Amino acid sequence: MIINHDFHLHTSLSLCASRDANFDFFIKKAKTDGLAKIAITDHLWDHGVDGYQGRGGNFYEVQDFEHIMALKSEIDRYNFEGGEVKVLFGAEAEYSYENRRPAVTPAVAEQLEVLLVPNSHTHLTMPKDFYQPYEKHAEYMIDAFMDIVNSDVARYITAIPHPFMAVCCPYDNRILIDLISDDSFKRCFSAAAEKGIALELNPNYLKKKEFEGYIRNEVLSDMYRDPALRMFRIGKECGCKFTVGTDCHGYEGDLDYSYIYLLAGLLDLTEDDFHPLAR
Numbered sequence: 278m279i280i281n282h283d284f285h286l287h288t289s290l291s292l293c294a295s296r297d298a299n300f301d302f303f304i305k306k307a308k309t310d311g312l313a314k315i316a317i318t319d320h321l322w323d324h325g326v327d328g329y330q331g332r333g334g335n336f337y338e339v340q341d342f343e344h345i346m347a348l349k350s351e352i353d354r355y356n357f358e359g360g361e362v363k364v365l366f367g368a369e370a371e372y373s374y375e376n377r378r379p380a381v382t383p384a385v386a387e388q389l390e391v392l393l394v395p396n397s398h399t400h401l402t403m404p405k406d407f408y409q410p411y412e413k414h415a416e417y418m419i420d421a422f423m424d425i426v427n428s429d430v431a432r433y434i435t436a437i438p439h440p441f442m443a444v445c446c447p448y449d450n451r452i453l454i455d456l457i458s459d460d461s462f463k464r465c466f467s468a469a470a471e472k473g474i475a476l477e478l479n480p481n482y483l484k485k486k487e488f489e490g491y492i493r494n495e496v497l498s499d500m501y502r503d504p505a506l507r508m509f510r511i512g513k514e515c516g517c518k519f520t521v522g523t524d525c526h527g528y529e530g531d532l533d534y535s536y537i538y539l540l541a542g543l544l545d546l547t548e549d550d551f552h553p554l555a556r
């Protein structure tokens with residue numbers, strides 16, 4: 278099986294990305310990495326949904342739909358002229374806990390070819406007093422996941438990016454995955470599978486491990502038993518499809534696709550396990 282796509286890329290339109298991460302950077306990178314399809318997915322809070330004010334400083338005051346649309350004509354022109362890589366226009370829309378829904382309206386969602394909505398941007402969306410006890414943090418992500426897959430934009434959602442991997446967590450975020458029961462994961466992933474929402478394979482699940490360790494069998498077997506692998510196996514059993522997303526912000530992660538191959542291999546994934554858009 279060949280990894281032919283990357284559906285999670287941030288250009289310099291995302292305030293947190295490298296200033297050099299422009300459209301050409303990703304085309305060049307896709308060719309080098311042998312990808313046939315990529316999706317540009319800058320951060321988005323559609324201002325048709327309230328609650329963006331003051332979130333992450335002025336982050337979501339800037340990252341509205343008009344802002345990310347700035348690349349649309351360049352993407353259209355490139356595809357129209359028969360560019361070698363197929364480029365999809367997408368977004369990583371935020372989840373709003375106050376509204377119990379994705380921060381994107383159906384009117385905007387239908388204009389996106391790839392829509393990602395994370396349940397794990399807890400550093401931006403979760404009340405700070407949910408960090409302890411850990412169970413509260415884990416439950417927050419379960420609630421967010423269910424809100425996302427049951428929302429009025431669910432049919433437009435391609436995948437949940439970095440599912441249950443709490444971003445910028447002040448403690449080891451794997452603890453949280455361990456705290457979630459098989460039954461809770463089954464409830465979430467059955468609902469996602471029913472809506473055709475995929476789970477993203479993201480290299481960050483493995484990145485924190487020492488690379489030198491990979492060639493040692495006992496470390497590979499540790500990885501086989503990793504909490505994140507338990508989660509993805511349940512997703513696969515529930516009938517979820519997968520997408521690949523490196524979450525590249527313009528800084529090269531040379532091993533990113535090796536990690537994806539490793540994840541896909543440890544999960545015994547075949548082409549049929551990937552989202553139809555990726556095939």
Ligand SMILES: [Zn+2]
Pocket residue numbers: 369395398438439
């Ligand atoms: Zn994210």
Ligand SMILES: [Zn+2]
Pocket residue numbers: 285287369438524
């Ligand atoms: Zn992202």
